[in-house]
Amino acid sequence: MFGWEFPPHISGGLGTACYGLVKGMVHHNQEVIFVVPKLWGDEEELADFVNASDITIDYREKKFKSIWKNLTYLEVSSFLVPYLGPEEYQKFTDYAIHDRTDVDESIFTTKYEFSGKYGKNLMEEVSRYALTAAQIARDRDDYEIIHAHDWLSFPAGIAAKEISGKPLVAHVHATEYDRSGESVNKPVFDIEKAGMEAADHVVAVSQLTKNTIIRRYGIPAEKVSVLHNAVLDASIIKSKYEKKVPEKIVTFLGRITFQKGPEYFVEAAKKVLDRDENVRFVMAGSGDLLNRMIDRVAELRMGHKFHFTGFLKGDDVDHMYAISDVYIMPSVSEPFGIAPLEAVRHNTPTVISKQSGVAEVLQNAIKIDYWDVDAMADATFALLHYQGISKMFKELGSEELKNLKWEHVAARLVKIYEKTLAQ
Amino acid sequence: MRTICFYFQVHQPYRLKPYRFFDIGDDHYYWDDFLNRNVMRRVAQKCYLPMNALLLELIERHKGAFKVTFSFSGTYLDQLEAYAPDVLESFQRLVATGHVEVLSETYGHSLAALKSKEEFARMVNQHKEKIQKLFNGYTPKVFRNTELIYSDQIGEMVADMGYKGILTEGAKHVLGWKSPNYVYQNSIKPELKVLLKNFLLSDDIAFRFSNKTWKDYPLTVEKFISWIKPIPASEPVLNLFMDYETFGEHQWKETGIFEFMRALPEAVLSQTNYGFSTPSEVLNQVEPVSPIQVPYPISWADEERDLTAWLGNDLQDEAFDRLYELEKIVRKLDDPDLIRDWNYLQTSDHFYYMCTKFFSDGDIHSYFSPYDTPYDAFINYMNVLSDFVLRIKEKQKELEAV
Numbered sequence: 001m002f003g004w005e006f007p008p009h010i011s012g013g014l015g016t017a018c019y020g021l022v023k024g025m026v027h028h029n030q031e032v033i034f035v036v037p038k039l040w041g042d043e044e045e046l047a048d049f050v051n052a053s054d055i056t057i058d059y060r061e062k063k064f065k066s067i068w069k070n071l072t073y074l075e076v077s078s079f080l081v082p083y084l085g086p087e088e089y090q091k092f093t094d095y096a097i098h099d100r101t102d103v104d105e106s107i108f109t110t111k112y113e114f115s116g117k118y119g120k121n122l123m124e125e126v127s128r129y130a131l132t133a134a135q136i137a138r139d140r141d142d143y144e145i146i147h148a149h150d151w152l153s154f155p156a157g158i159a160a161k162e163i164s165g166k167p168l169v170a171h172v173h174a175t176e177y178d179r180s181g182e183s184v185n186k187p188v189f190d191i192e193k194a195g196m197e198a199a200d201h202v203v204a205v206s207q208l209t210k211n212t213i214i215r216r217y218g219i220p221a222e223k224v225s226v227l228h229n230a231v232l233d234a235s236i237i238k239s240k241y242e243k244k245v246p247e248k249i250v251t252f253l254g255r256i257t258f259q260k261g262p263e264y265f266v267e268a269a270k271k272v273l274d275r276d277e278n279v280r281f282v283m284a285g286s287g288d289l290l291n292r293m294i295d296r297v298a299e300l301r302m303g304h305k306f307h308f309t310g311f312l313k314g315d316d317v318d319h320m321y322a323i324s325d326v327y328i329m330p331s332v333s334e335p336f337g338i339a340p341l342e343a344v345r346h347n348t349p350t351v352i353s354k355q356s357g358v359a360e361v362l363q364n365a366i367k368i369d370y371w372d373v374d375a376m377a378d379a380t381f382a383l384l385h386y387q388g389i390s391k392m393f394k395e396l397g398s399e400e401l402k403n404l405k406w407e408h409v410a411a412r413l414v415k416i417y418e419k420t421l422a423q
Numbered sequence: 424m425r426t427i428c429f430y431f432q433v434h435q436p437y438r439l440k441p442y443r444f445f446d447i448g449d450d451h452y453y454w455d456d457f458l459n460r461n462v463m464r465r466v467a468q469k470c471y472l473p474m475n476a477l478l479l480e481l482i483e484r485h486k487g488a489f490k491v492t493f494s495f496s497g498t499y500l501d502q503l504e505a506y507a508p509d510v511l512e513s514f515q516r517l518v519a520t521g522h523v524e525v526l527s528e529t530y531g532h533s534l535a536a537l538k539s540k541e542e543f544a545r546m547v548n549q550h551k552e553k554i555q556k557l558f559n560g561y562t563p564k565v566f567r568n569t570e571l572i573y574s575d576q577i578g579e580m581v582a583d584m585g586y587k588g589i590l591t592e593g594a595k596h597v598l599g600w601k602s603p604n605y606v607y608q609n610s611i612k613p614e615l616k617v618l619l620k621n622f623l624l625s626d627d628i629a630f631r632f633s634n635k636t637w638k639d640y641p642l643t644v645e646k647f648i649s650w651i652k653p654i655p656a657s658e659p660v661l662n663l664f665m666d667y668e669t670f671g672e673h674q675w676k677e678t679g680i681f682e683f684m685r686a687l688p689e690a691v692l693s694q695t696n697y698g699f700s701t702p703s704e705v706l707n708q709v710e711p712v713s714p715i716q717v718p719y720p721i722s723w724a725d726e727e728r729d730l731t732a733w734l735g736n737d738l739q740d741e742a743f744d745r746l747y748e749l750e751k752i753v754r755k756l757d758d759p760d761l762i763r764d765w766n767y768l769q770t771s772d773h774f775y776y777m778c779t780k781f782f783s784d785g786d787i788h789s790y791f792s793p794y795d796t797p798y799d800a801f802i803n804y805m806n807v808l809s810d811f812v813l814r815i816k817e818k819q820k821e822l823e824a825v
Contacts, residue, residue, distance in 0.1 A: 244448030245813065280809075282444060294798045298737035303805040304745045304812065307444040310802075319445065 001034050001047075002133060002146070002153035002160070009040050013338055014173055017205075018149055020232050022046050024410025033143055035136060035156070037114030037129055052132040053114045122152075123187075130155035137163040145417050147171060151188055154195025161198065167420050170199035171227075174335040175212050181258055181333070193217050201420045203227045203413070205336040206357025225416050228361045229336045230409050234401040237345050239322030241315075247280045247305075248384050251324040251348075253317070254331075254339060256287030261330035261353065261370045266293055268328070270300045271377035272384075277305070279384060284309040284320050321346035325390075326383045330370045331356050340365060344401055349393040351379045361404060364397040425659050426700040426708075427651075427691060428618065430590060431667035432567070433471075434496040434532050435463060436772035438793050442803050447810045453764060458793060463506040470671035475513040477670075477681060481688050482522050489688040490522045490699045493667070494567045497530030497550050498770055500557060511557070518558045524701035525554055527563035527586065533769035534733055536568055536577045537720060538747045543580060545754065546766070565589065565702040569771050571620065571664065571723040572730065575716065578609035578617065586615065588706045590664060593619035594721045594728040604658035606705065607715040616706050617715055620664040620723060624650065629665035633678035641679070644686045648694050659709045661697065664723070725780065733774040738801040743774060745808055749815060756818050764811060776800035 005015035039051035133156030148157025327343035334356035353370035440455035529546035573591035593603030603619035
């Protein structure tokens with residue numbers, strides 16, 4: 001498998017998903033070689049880890065030249081990464097605006113130290129990663145199939161396939177359309193498309209993502225399988241943290257960006273508060289739409305019942321889930337979206353948008369169209385006032401969570417491998 | 424003989440500490456003691472202590488021919504008692520000379536005049552008691568509303584409270600062709616006289632003094648004298664109103680502002696037919712020329728000289744309306760802790776920090792704001808206000824239970 005990050009050194013959900021999947025594969029006695037640009041040494045010993053930074057490239061291999069030819073250097077200018085925290089995002093855009101560097105000879109040195117981050121020289125690292133992948137694919141023969149996670153490692157997957165002739169599975173955790181809406185970054189789109197086309201089979205984290213892959217990338221439906229994410233730990237979290245305010249709390253927790261649909265949460269909040277003063281709405285997170293949301297809240301005259309916490313980390317995230325009476329995820333486009341499952345673990349009933357992958361697996365949640373603020377308000381009001389439904393969600397939701405295991409996901413992946421190898 | 428009226432606004436707000444959503448309902452202390460103390464000590468060293476010493480020296484040297492006027496907000500006086508008793512003492516010495524007038528205002532340096540007559544009156548009264556307590560029974564006779572905010576209606580309220588005069592801005596859009604260098608009357612209650620700030624000459628000192636791109640830089644005493652001499656002899660007063668922090672804080676001592684002030688009184692007294700007076704003296708000596716119509720409130724802030732520094736955008740209006748919803752219940756509960764925070768929460772600075780006029784006067788606003796953005800100011804204020812509301816509800820419950 002080619003990934004880009006692995007716990008504990010992760011900046012978002014991609015690393016966590018890879019971790020869960022590898023763990024599931026190990027459960028089924030599958031041996032996994034897991035390649036990342038940079039290993040830190042404190043990763044859990046689940047797989048045969050390969051640190052791409054340690055690989056020495058032997059340029060006498062002729063095929064490398066042709067691989068390199070296909071790796072056109074690409075300039076970076078927008079949202080590139082599947083699950084990026086706000087701070088990384090800020091750093092990243094700063095880089096994209098001010099700090100473009102040209103790809104240089106350092107790619108062609110025999111050894112290369114990857115940062116493994118999503119920052120400076122991302123495209124350079126992606127290209128170099130592909131060369132390294134080719135070297136690894138040539139050196140080793142103890143594998144049957146190649147599996148690449150998201151566009152960052154697609155060039156690596158393609159290169160490894162070219163060298164070894166072994167089948168490639170491209171795993172799509174998020175597409176450029178999810179990250180950037182309609183203003184897609186063409187180079188990234190091109191890599192994604194090339195990866196999916198070169199792959200023998202494509203895996204999508206949701207039906208929603210599969211539809212995007214078919215519609216936007218022109219990949220035939222029969223070549224794409226849906227493999228939903230799961231949770232690492234389905235246990236219920238009993239927090240000792242206590243709420244300090246008498247009102248009920250309704251929470252939005254995530255990046256305040258176009259993709260997450262924060263404005264629909266604000267509009268729905270107004271509708272709820274008009275009917276029930278005894279609620280506080282909390283928007284936790286930061287992002288480029290934050291100030292617009294604050295303006296809108298003030299304009300709707302609900303600043304006394306609508307609060308902004310800024311970016312939360314560590315225990316504060318758990319506390320926020322713990323004191324919430326309803327959790328809302330109004331995402332406009334969410335390939336999967338693990339956050340509502342975290343809310344379920346805290347026994348918090350959830351309202352989620354139909355435009356999210358998680359809506360396909362979580363039954364005990366209210367699902368609405370992200371733009372339907374009336375429905376969102378109705379659902380919120382119901383969960384706050386009708387104990388029956390929220391009680392049911394709490395009980396059944398936690399049961400449901402127990403079935404969302406990475407073992408099950410891995411079992412299905414093994415089937416996909418078998419089918420692909422048989423082709 | 425004509426006269427110059429020097430008036431200084433002396434004010435510091437109680438700034439809020441960073442107050443998070445998680446603090447609501449849990450932490451009932453809102454004030455950033457460290458920051459407030461820090462600002463007070465810094466400004467004391469740079470401005471209050473050296474300038475008070477200079478004024479005392481000038482008053483003594485000129486044997487009362489030089490006079491000045493102050494207004495102290497209640498939030499300022501509270502912080503003096505807490506952080507700078509040395510400064511308080513030096514102000515007390517100044518007032519004791521008998522050549523310093525102290526004006527009346529609202530305790531919280533608030534915008535209450537725009538919202539509620541009752542709250543306005545309560546705050547003015549509380550301020551009066553504070554002045555009497557700190558300055559040996561001194562009772563102010565002339566009024567200065569927060570940031571010189573004035574309208575016909577505000578003047579009427581002030582007249583009803585028994586004041587003889589009020590200070591405000593000589594705003595161009597109110598004066599038109601008229602000169603600020605006369606005494607005017609409130610258009611509803613002619614017994615209330617109105618003194619208008621000469622904003623050109625005031626701002627030459629307060630804002631432009633050290634501005635090297637200003638064509639008249641550097642401002643010297645000779646230059647200033649040459650500007651006031653040709654003012655028509657029929658114009659009896661020259662009102663120079665400014666922030667006290669002009670001296671040493673807005674204009675650093677390196678700019679020569681202290682030397683300017685040290686030399687100015689002597690030059691005025693010896694080279695012109697101007698003397699110095701306090702507002703009460705002006706009102707007693709000078710006949711008003713006519714009423715002045717101010718149907719919409721004016722202030723001394725920003726280019727517009729209106730209220731838009733504090734009110735008008737959604738953030739400000741929301742915070743302001745939410746705050747004053749509580750007015751009646753807070754007064755009814757009459758709890759000392761609640762009243763204290765209620766006073767401090769009304770301070771106009773909190774709304775000033777939420778101003779989004781980034782383009783014309785934005786840098787002035789950001790200079791004075793402890794927040795990075797107006798949005799941060801709004802979030803923090805609303806969190807605090809939410810907790811304040813919870814405390815009011817608690818107190819109500821307590822009382823009902825008794």
